[in-house]
Amino acid sequence: MKLLEFKNTIQEVWSESTSDKIQILKAHMQALVKDKDLINQLTSPLxxxxxxxxxxxxxxxxxxxxxxxxxxxxxxxxxxxxxxxxVVLSGIMEMATYFETKSDDGESHIFEKEHYLLTSGDGRAFYPGDIHHTLSLSEGTIILRLTSIDLRGELAIGRMKRY
Ligand SMILES: [Fe+2]
Known part of the structure; x- marks a missing residue:
């Protein structure tokens, strides 16, 4: 999978349902991170x-x-x-997912749900509302991230939340 092919795939599948899109695009991104040209572009220099x-x-x-x-x-x-x-291109990334509960006074509490490591070629998708953390466990971990919208905008209006 080449970057140009992947860009075309995004356009082709964009009208599919969110779950179909995520499934297809995640698989393609996992192939994309094996592309030598992309690896060269992102690693030399890092x-x-x-x-x-x-x-x-x-x-x-x-x-x-x-x-x-x-x-x-x-x-x-x-x-x-x-x-x-x-999707991790190289290195090791720890991630954990969380669920959220609210106390009677409306205060949020989060609890860890899953904990796992991602290495080259591994990927995870997160739906709106899903909570996770990331921790790079290696020097120069390289990650590809596809976001459906501009997260800076979500953060600015308070919909994207840090815990
Ligand atoms: Fe995230």
Missing amino acids: IEDDLILDHDERLGYYLYAYSEGQGTYRQPHNHGNGWVIY
């Missing part, structure tokens, strides 16, 4: 900041690549109304 690999203004999605140093921790968060697919 990308640091978020690199936008694809974005469609009309459909709203973003495909990012980024790297994280060992120990970089992204505290538990949801993604507002967006869904997100993460």
